[in-house]
Structures are given as structure tokens and as C-alpha cells.
Amino acid sequence: MRELCLPVGLNEHEVQVLGDVVSHKRRIQRGGYLHRTGLKFQSLFAIRSGFLKTCVLEEDGRQQVTGFHMTGELLGLDAISTEVHTCDAVALEDSEVCEIPFEKLEEISRVIPSLMHHFHKIMSREIVRDHGVMLLLGSMKAEERLATFLLNLSRRFLMRGYSESDFYLRMTREEIGSYLGLKLETVSRAFSKLQDENIITVDNKHIQINDIARLRMKIGNTSCVT
Amino acid sequence: MRELCLPVGLNEHEVQVLGDVVSHKRRIQRGGYLHRTGLKFQSLFAIRSGFLKTCVLEEDGRQQVTGFHMTGELLGLDAISTEVHTCDAVALEDSEVCEIPFEKLEEISRVIPSLMHHFHKIMSREIVRDHGVMLLLGSMKAEERLATFLLNLSRRFLMRGYSESDFYLRMTREEIGSYLGLKLETVSRAFSKLQDENIITVDNKHIQINDIARLRMKIGNTSCVT
């Protein structure tokens, strides 16, 4: 329970109350769906372990990856508004989630104000994250996008106690491209370019960041001549 | 009060309670700031009248418009997570907002469950909206983006009782471009192209949609030969 994303600053009793609500666990195999677009919304999902992507579909079949999600993150927030899931959530590796019935969450957040406030912060953080992605998609060049993406992953791995400079990607070049608004070939070329500059080492999905400072400089420095 | 975005399905007494909280009104002149990035967060703002944009800034000065907002919409949701505003909100015409102290909103939403639930829906809707923009920025061509934008405005004007096919834009081509991830010249050309095809009539900021069906067809029909 304790490692879950919601409990912060709750006392023993409150954690107990919350624990009763989120008891139901679910396993999803690599490639499996946690939920699909159009499915009736009932619960949020807290990721206990694993790695998932969420993606929205256009009528004409094109799809856009809207996020990659790892341990401790909360999925399903988009579905509260319409009570129907507006995106697919697919496991990119075997994953485990806690199901959190939303009605119950609202009930107990009435009696645990700090839980309600924390939940609001989580929703708000998702909005801020999305604005960051909009900025990326709207005004960055391919290489800047990839640098931003890698630094974001790096930070999130670090926060979870993993190496910030040596990790394995769970997603394909195509999925990265979809998330970053690029074609897979462009993603591949951007990886190669960063490798040529000795900023990273790429071995398929295995990424090593050799010079995180220079990777950071890649963002927002288009004016600098190379 | 009644026209405000929050109250739905509340009884007289509840509307009264809420009214006590959102009493404080504020006027912002065209060009004025409702809030700026970095400002301490205290309140959400419900737009009573007018038209605003929100935009985020990069360190290097580039800015991205993250949304255009009109009567009945709620601003400031992004600031809940960090308790600091993460974007600027600028009035594009003289506007009037209600200030809603967030702490008080959380307090009363404990006693009015339907209000809490409605608030959650609003936050969730913002997330869904952002995903839509991500899709647009990540995978649409210039003309599709503009068509999507116009149809979105059209729908929102209609919902507010205005004409869906004849309206004035409050923002410049540059602001539209920033929102859509395009340069202003590209926006202008896309307008001209749609006009040449007799789908819309453009007279500077005055837009008339002559054939809304064909405008809709512009979205996701890149495969069709013109």
C-alpha cells in the first residue's frame, strides 16, 4: 500500500480506509489492454509495477501516443468527464495495477481532506504535463524533442531509484515517434545524431546518457551554431 | 450566479453556499493579465464574460498558446499542483471573472458531493481537451489544424447562443499559429486556401463558415486527392 501514489501525509487510520478501497489488483501482460476507448469508466488505476502507454485514435485510424506511464502513476483521469474512457491503455511490459473505484474515492476524500487535495494535485499535474507536451509538439525541432523525452525518462527513472543514465526503453521507435509527433525514421536519425556527438550511446533499446549536461543544452538552443 | 460554470444540479441552499465563496469579481482590460507564470496560486477563475488566452513560456523566450477561453470556462487548474501558476492568462478583450478561492472550494465540496464531482469532471475535461490538442499538433497538417480550430470555436459559440457560422476572432494570426504549432504566414495561407475553396469567407478577423460539412471533411481526409 505505502508505495502507492495517493497516500501522502495520511495517518495509520486513513491509510487503512484507503487500503480497503484499492484492494483489487489486476495484472496485465505485455501487449494487453488495461482499458480501451469507449469502455465505461468505473475506476482509476494506480500502477504498482510495469510500464504502459496511453493513446488516442482518430476516426481515420491514425493514432497518437499521449503518454508513457510507470510505477506510481495514475491512469484513467481523462475518463471522469464523460464516464467513458477516451483513450486506450496498453501494457508495454507485464504490469500490475490497483483498481480504485472512483465513486469510493470521492466518498472517502470527503472525510479525508488531505486525500482530496492530493488527488486534485495529481489531476493538475497531469494538465501541466500535457501543456509541456503541447509546447514540445508545437515549437521544438526533432532533436530537441528527443532530448526532452530522454531527459524526462531519465528523471523519472532516477525518482524511482533506477539509474538516470543507463536504462532500457520499453517502447518502439514508432511509439516514441507518435508521442513526439515524428516519424520513426526521424526518431532513429535523431538517436544516431546524438550518438555521433557522443552525448548518448544507443544499442537498440538500451540507452546510456554519457553527457547529461550537453543533452540538456540540446533543448532550446537552436540558435547556437553547431 | 446561475450562469456560472460550476453549479449543476445544486439546490437553492447549495447555490447560496457556493455564491458566498465566489462573490469576488474582477475586471481585466484587453491586454491585461489575469495571472502570470510564477505567481502564487490562491484562486481559480471562472470567466463571466470576455475572452482570454493562456500561454506557457520557454526559458529561451519562445511561447506557446495553450488555450483560448470563453464565458463559463474555468482557469487556473494547472496551478493546483505546484501552488504556483505555470502559465500566463491574458485577456484578448475586456473580460470579467469570478475569483474562487481554492481552499474554500475544497471545503464546501466536502459538504456538497455533487459539486466535488462536477469539479472533477471539469478537470478531467481539460485533460481530454489537451489530448485532443496533442493529437492535432502531433499528426495533422496545417489545413486540418485550422479546420479543427474553426470547428471547435464554432461549436463553442453555438453552445453559448451565438452564431456557429459567423463570428469574430479575438486573437491574431500569430496567436492562432502558436496554438496550432504553425507560423502566422502558414495560418494566413490556410485561411486563404479555405476561402478559395468557398468553404469559408475571411475578412480579417471576421469569419463566416459557408459550408460546415466540407469544413468537417477537411479533417482526416489527407488521402483524398483534391
Next chain:
DNA sequence: TGCCTTGATTGATCTGAATCAAAGCCAATA
């Protein structure tokens, strides 16, 4: 072992949008 599939890389070419540049159009102001 050889055959297939899937994902990644790399090269060549094409194209949509950016960039650079020049006018035009108002509305506000002198």
C-alpha cells in the same frame, strides 16, 4: 538449419511549412 517476421538503421528524394521579403490595409494619432 533455413525461413519469416519485427524493429531499427541508413540513404535518396520529395514536400509542406518555415523563413525571408515586400506590400497592403486599417485604425489611431498628429
Next chain:
DNA sequence: TATTGGCTTTGATTCAGATCAATCAAGGCA
């Protein structure tokens, strides 16, 4: 009435990334 400045349109050129295409490596499997 002339002038200024902000906004828009349009044209010419350039370029980043898309597209098309070939090759390669790593499994999976008959």
C-alpha cells in the same frame, strides 16, 4: 490629410522532416 504601427496577405526560396526504399540484426518457429 498625412503618418505611424500593428496586423495580414502574398510571393520566392530554403530546409527539416516525411516518404520511399533497401538493408540488417534478432528472435521465433517449422
